[in-house]
Each structure stands twice: as C-alpha cells, then as structure tokens.
Amino acid sequence: MSASMQINGSLAIITIDNPPVNGLGHASRSAIAECLKIAEANVEVQAILVTGIGKAFSGGADIKEFGTDKTFAQPSLPALIEQMDAYTKPIVAVINGVCMGGGLELALACHYRVASSGAQIALPEVKLGLLPGAGGTQRLPRLLDMESCASMISNGQIVLSDNLAQSAMFDVYETDREKLLASAQDFAHSIADVRPIPRVRDRPANAPKNADLFAATRSALVKKAKHFPAPFACLEALEASLVQTFDEGVKTERAIFQRLLQSPASLALRHIFMAERAAGKIAGVDANTPLRNIKAVAVIGAGTMGAGIAMNFANVGIPVQILDLQAASLEKGLERIRHNYQSAVSKGKLTHEQCEHRCALIVGVDHYAAVAQADLVIEAVFEEMQVKQSVFEQLDEVMKPGAILASNTSTLDLNQIARFTNRPQDVIGLHFFSPANVMELLEIVRGEETAADVLATCSALAKKIKKTAVVAGVCDGFIGNRMLEQYTKQAAFLLEEGCTPQQVDNAIETFGFAMGPFRMSDLAGNDISWVIRKRRLAANPQAIYSKLGDLLCERGRFGQKTQAGWYDYQVNDRTAHPSELVNQLIKQHAQTLGVVQRQISDQEIVQRLVLALANEGRKILRDGIAARSSDIDIVYLKGYGFPMHRGGPMFYADCLGWDNVLNLLQQFQQGYQGGTWMDC
Numbered sequence: 001m002s003a004s005m006q007i008n009g010s011l012a013i014i015t016i017d018n019p020p021v022n023g024l025g026h027a028s029r030s031a032i033a034e035c036l037k038i039a040e041a042n043v044e045v046q047a048i049l050v051t052g053i054g055k056a057f058s059g060g061a062d063i064k065e066f067g068t069d070k071t072f073a074q075p076s077l078p079a080l081i082e083q084m085d086a087y088t089k090p091i092v093a094v095i096n097g098v099c100m101g102g103g104l105e106l107a108l109a110c111h112y113r114v115a116s117s118g119a120q121i122a123l124p125e126v127k128l129g130l131l132p133g134a135g136g137t138q139r140l141p142r143l144l145d146m147e148s149c150a151s152m153i154s155n156g157q158i159v160l161s162d163n164l165a166q167s168a169m170f171d172v173y174e175t176d177r178e179k180l181l182a183s184a185q186d187f188a189h190s191i192a193d194v195r196p197i198p199r200v201r202d203r204p205a206n207a208p209k210n211a212d213l214f215a216a217t218r219s220a221l222v223k224k225a226k227h228f229p230a231p232f233a234c235l236e237a238l239e240a241s242l243v244q245t246f247d248e249g250v251k252t253e254r255a256i257f258q259r260l261l262q263s264p265a266s267l268a269l270r271h272i273f274m275a276e277r278a279a280g281k282i283a284g285v286d287a288n289t290p291l292r293n294i295k296a297v298a299v300i301g302a303g304t305m306g307a308g309i310a311m312n313f314a315n316v317g318i319p320v321q322i323l324d325l326q327a328a329s330l331e332k333g334l335e336r337i338r339h340n341y342q343s344a345v346s347k348g349k350l351t352h353e354q355c356e357h358r359c360a361l362i363v364g365v366d367h368y369a370a371v372a373q374a375d376l377v378i379e380a381v382f383e384e385m386q387v388k389q390s391v392f393e394q395l396d397e398v399m400k401p402g403a404i405l406a407s408n409t410s411t412l413d414l415n416q417i418a419r420f421t422n423r424p425q426d427v428i429g430l431h432f433f434s435p436a437n438v439m440e441l442l443e444i445v446r447g448e449e450t451a452a453d454v455l456a457t458c459s460a461l462a463k464k465i466k467k468t469a470v471v472a473g474v475c476d477g478f479i480g481n482r483m484l485e486q487y488t489k490q491a492a493f494l495l496e497e498g499c500t501p502q503q504v505d506n507a508i509e510t511f512g513f514a515m516g517p518f519r520m521s522d523l524a525g526n527d528i529s530w531v532i533r534k535r536r537l538a539a540n541p542q543a544i545y546s547k548l549g550d551l552l553c554e555r556g557r558f559g560q561k562t563q564a565g566w567y568d569y570q571v572n573d574r575t576a577h578p579s580e581l582v583n584q585l586i587k588q589h590a591q592t593l594g595v596v597q598r599q600i601s602d603q604e605i606v607q608r609l610v611l612a613l614a615n616e617g618r619k620i621l622r623d624g625i626a627a628r629s630s631d632i633d634i635v636y637l638k639g640y641g642f643p644m645h646r647g648g649p650m651f652y653a654d655c656l657g658w659d660n661v662l663n664l665l666q667q668f669q670q671g672y673q674g675g676t677w678m679d680c
C-alpha cells in the first residue's frame with residue numbers, strides 16, 4: 001500500500017506513503033485514486049486532505065519505475081490529476097516537505113494548498129531534458145508570476161515555500177511545522193461548503209511584467225543550454241498558457257513532452273540520472289556494511305594534489321593534517337590553500353569567517369608520528385613506486401589500527417602499494433582529479449584485498465565531500481586514464497594521417513567537449529604525458545604509438561607553461577595560435593613514416609576519438625575493472641568533460657549499436673598502414 005486514508009469526522013486525510021520521498025509510482029497513484037473514490041462515496045466526508053508521510057509531500061515520479069511500463073500505467077499521473085481537479089468535494093494539499101515534479105503538479109491540481117515553512121518546491125523535469133508533463137506548465141503561471149515560473153521551470157531550481165508564502169500558491173502558510181496538519185484541518189472545515197470549488201484551471205495565467213521576458217530568457221539560455229532543447233521547450237509551453245485555453249495549453253504541453261521524451265539529449269540525461277544512482281552500488285559490499293568513523297584526515301604531500309585534497313575535507317568541517325618532508329613545499333601548499341579560499345571570499349562565495357575557519361582546520365606537520373591518530377590518510381607524493389614504498393612503510397609503522405591508508409596514484413599498481421604494508425585490507429586508492437578541490441569525480445580503486453567496510457566508508461565519505469565516486473579495479477590508469485591513453489594516441493595518429501591539431505580540436509569541441517585533446521595537453525603540460533609514455537614504453541617496448549608528442553617535448557614545447565606546445569602562446573595569454581613549426585614537424589614526421597596524408601572529415605575525427613574511448617571501455621568491462629558500462633560514462637562525464645548531452649562514450653556506442661561500432665573500428669584500422677593500433 002502506498003497511500004492510506006483516515007477519516008476524521010467530516011474530513012478524509014489521505015497520506016502518501018512511499019519512502020523515501022513518496023514517489024508517485026503506479027501503486028501510489030492507484031492507492032490515491034482508490035481513496036478518493038471511497039471518500040467521494042462517503043456522505044460524511046466533506047473535504048479531503050492529501051499529505052505525505054515523513055519529510056516529503058511527494059518527490060514526483062518514482063525512479064524505481066523509470067523507463068518501465070508502470071510509468072504510464074493507469075491511472076497515469078495526468079489522469080489522476082484530472083480526477084482530482086474535477087473532484088466534487090474540495091481537496092486540500094497539505095505540503096509538509098519536499099514537493100517536486102509530479103508531486104507539485106498534483107498539489108497544483110488540488111483546490112487549495114496549505115504549506116509549512118521550509119518545504120522544497122520545484123519542477124525539476126528540465127534536468128532530465130523534459131518539461132512538467134502533467135499540467136505543471138499551465139497551472140503554475142495561474143498561481144505565480146510568470147517571471148518566477150520561467151525561472152523555476154526552465155532551470156528546475158528548488159524554491160523554499162517561505163519565499164512563496166505571499167503568493168497565490170498557498171492559501172495557508174504555517175510557520176510551525178508541528179501545527180501544519182491541525183492548521184490544514186481548521187482550514188478544510190472553513191472551506192468545506194464553499195461552492196463553486198475554486199480550480200486553478202479557471203484562473204487566468206499571469207502575463208509577464210516585463211514584455212521581453214521570454215526573449216531575454218531565451219537569449220540567456222543560448223549559451224548555457226546550447227545542446228539542450230528542454231529549457232526552450234519549457235518557455236514555449238509557458239507562452240502557450242497565455243494565448244491558449246487551459247485545455248488547449250495542456251494538449252500543447254503534452255505534445256511538447258512527447259517530443260522531448262524522444263530527444264537524444266533527454267535520453268542522455270535520463271541515462272546519466274540512473275547511472276549516478278547505480279554507481280553508488282558496490283558489488284560485494286552490502287548496503288548495511290558498518291562504516292569506519294572518519295573524524296580526522298591526514299594528507300601526505302602538499303603539492304598540486306595534496307593541497308586540493310585537503311580542502312575537500314576542511315570544506316565539510318573535518319580537520320586535516322598535511323605532511324610534506326620539504327618545508328618549502330609545505331609552506332607553498334598551505335599558502336595555495338589560503339589563496340584559494342581568499343579568492344572564494346573575494347568572489348562572494350565564502351565569508352571571511354568561513355575562510356578563516358577552513359584554513360584553521362588544515363594544519364601542516366613535518367613528521368609521520370604526528371599523523372598517527374588520523375582515521376584516514378591519503379598519500380599524494382611523487383608518482384614513483386620507491387617514494388610510495390617509503391611512505392606506505394612509514395604509515396604502516398605509525399598509523400593506529402583501523403586507519404584507512406589511501407593512495408592518490410594515477411597509474412601505479414595499488415596491489416603492490418598495499419603489499420608494502422602489513423594491512424593490505426586497509427589500503428585503497430582514492431584517485432582525485434585536478435584541481436582536486438573542484439573536480440567532481442573520485443575514482444575509488446579497489447585492491448585485491450581492500451576490505452568491504454573500507455570501500456563502503458570511502459564511498460560514503462565521497463558523498464559527504466560532494467564527489468561522485470566510481471569504483472575501479474587495479475590496472476594501469478584505472479578507468480579514466482586507461483581510456484584517455486587510447487584517445488590521445490588516436491588524436492596523434494590523426495595528425496600523422498593528415499589533420500592539424502586545430503582541426504582535431506575544433507571537430508571534438510563542436511561535438512561538445514569543452515576542450516580538444518591538443519589544447520588540453522598544452523594546458524596540462526605535454527611533459528607529464530611524456531614521462532608516462534616513457535614508463536609505459538619501458539614496460540612494453542612493442543607498444544604502437546605516435547612519436548609526435550615526444551618530438552614536441554624534445555624541442556621543449558611543453559605547452560602553455562613554455563608558450564609553445566601543439567600551439568603557440570603569448571605571455572599570460574591562454575589563446576592557442578596555430579603553429580607553422582608544428583604543422584611542418586607533423587608533415588615531416590609523416591613523410592619519414594611513409595604515411596600518405598589525406599583529407600579527414602570531422603565525422604571521422606569524432607568517431608575515431610569517441611570510439612577509441614568506447615572500445616577501451618569495452619575492454620575495461622571485459623577485464624572487470626569497471627562494474628558496469630554506465631560507471632564508465634560517469635567517469636568520462638564528471639572527470640574528462642565528455643558532453644552531457646551525449647550521455648558518455650559507452651552510451652554513445654550503445655546508441656550507434658555495437659555491431660556498427662565494431663564495423664567502424666575495423667574500417668578505421670585498415671586506414672593506417674594496415675596497423676593494429678585500434679585493437680578491437
């Protein structure tokens with residue numbers, strides 16, 4: 001049962017009961033419809049109250065039913081809402097908390113609304129590439145000013161009931177949550193006899209105060225929502241509320257909803273929504289696994305990563321010690337942290353007090369015994385196995401029993417690192433991305449012996465520090481960097497075969513990436529990938545790769561930091577200018593290899609780069625490094641700037657169909673010296 005009814009004198013109180021947020025799944029909808037029928041037939045009942053159990057009125061559609069037949073099974077949400085709108089006795093929505101999406105549409109179809117302070121009100125469908133499809137775009141502007149509607153519906157933001165207290169949305173606004181139901185019952189008695197029953201549909205929609213509202217909102221969206229049709233479609237539906245009757249407007253809304261439902265951007269966003277939820281489930285780790293208590297953290301290494309990592313914990317109030325053996329590095333790291341916080345203050349994102357509080361939570365230390373009592377220690381020292389060995393041996397010696405020992409290594413063998421200790425079950429990889437205080441992705445690397453409670457604790461901690469975590473197995477580069485290697489290899493092959501760096505970058509940026517591979521490499525530093533290539537080549541001298549990146553580095557073209565990389569740069573200017581020298585270098589290199597250069601289409605560039613990612617993703621799945629295909633998408637979306645409206649490399653390949661993908665890979669493979677660079 002997902003809704004129950006209690007009769008209290010002349011009032012019927014229907015309570016939606018589908019934790020955690022009283023989703024309007026099929027069972028809830030059927031139960032509400034059934035309760036309404038019974039209440040209608042009961043001559044004693046004069047008015048109906050609808051509320052939710054716990055802290056939510058209703059969070060809208062039930063995500064467990066997402067994409068299943070149950071979503072549209074009768075009574076569908078629009079049908080239930082019509083039934084409520086046309087009901088012969090007055091219905092009062094008693095909004096006790098979260099009231100979003102279909103939940104808000106249901107409340108809007110009630111004849112009255114009583115809300116408590118602090119209730120979260122939103123129509124967030126746009127975030128899934130949709131619009132409210134059960135009358136929301138037609139009823140909201142009949143209660144709220146059009147400016148608020150345009151902003152709420154086209155960006156899906158949450159508004160607190162307190163900010164709507166003065167609007168026509170609520171008939172009663174109760175500041176004391178404890179008294180909400182009592183106030184609502186008093187109110188219901190007062191309106192029980194009022195006829196005709198007021199219906200939102202009969203009110204006129206509120207015209208915008210600013211005649212330019214729709215044009216201005218559209219032009220503000222052009223850049224922000226370039227690849228997403230939904231925000232524009234939301235405005236289209238709102239405009240319909242002004243010029244069409246309510247019934248026509250609902251039909252328009254329905255037609256737009258159906259159109260958006262099939263749109264590639266919505267399919268991608270819905271895939272991401274489900275993928276984010278799936279990523280939190282770790283194979284072999286029970287959801288009820290007891291967690292270790294993380295009250296104090298230590299970070300080893302105050303370099304680029306260590307400083308950023310430390311900030312994540314201070315941001316949520318966890319004290320962090322930061323250890324570096326070089327006094328100058330430690331000082332520089334602490335200064336960088338303070339500088340970052342101060343610049344947040346100057347941008348108005350942090351108060352001066354918050355800045356001071358967070359800085360005070362991060363304390364520098366210079367010896368290992370000082371960090372012994374930390375519950376979690378994260379190593380972020382140089383990417384060299386001997387250095388990691390010395391750090392982990394010392395940590396093993398000093399850390400208290402039960403402490404979690406984590407490494408931020410990007411490429412090294414975590415199992416080997418774990419074996420430097422006598423407690424491999426407590427060792428885990430926590431691979432942050434740069435800048436670590438900003439990037440949302442966290443790869444949690446599961447070693448052969450990592451204990452379930454260590455995984456569960458780190459997964460919960462990731463949520464606390466507002467990261468999206470994906471669990472990866474141990475291999476060179478884990479999920480993200482292992483795939484990146486194939487992508488950057490492919491980008492360099494494209495140069496050998498006839499592209500320029502700007503052609504490759506422009507093609508993939510038009511596809512939606514924020515930055516193409518060459519601009520990105522110039523930003524990160526070409527010397528970093530050079531070091532990694534050398535190490536990989538030493539381990540596998542037969543590896544096929546393009547030497548172009550090495551040729552650049554041999555000429556000192558490390559990227560923006562040397563004002564020369566794949567492009568040329570001016571001092572203090574990040575604008576990439578095509579380099580004649582690099583273009584000549586590429587041509588000469590192709591001649592040396594005997595490659596006949598050709599014109600390559602943007603479509604081929606995009607497919608080769610994206611399918612290089614997907615093909616490696618397929619192998620990562622095969623090798624058990626990722627638990628599910630959607631985890632790989634999350635890594636690329638949150639850590640590597642893969643365009644959201646494409647849903648991730650695996651989703652892209654799924655949409656193309658893997659038979660087609662493999663055919664394409666084979667075709668591309670034949671193009672280059674008959675080589676086997678894209679082993680499929």
Ligand code: NAD
Nearest residue numbers: 301302303304305324325326329380381382383409410434
């Ligand atoms: P970095 O060179 O900026 O900083 C390393 C710091 O470690 C230095 O301050 C150094 O003094 C200190 N250090 C070295 N040996 C030490 C020891 N024995 N004890 C204590 N401190 C010691 O390096 P980084 O870029 O911050 O990278 C650190 C780790 O993070 C590496 O494993 C790297 O692969 C990984 N990582 C880096 C990035 C990135 O983009 N930079 C991204 C993800 C992961």
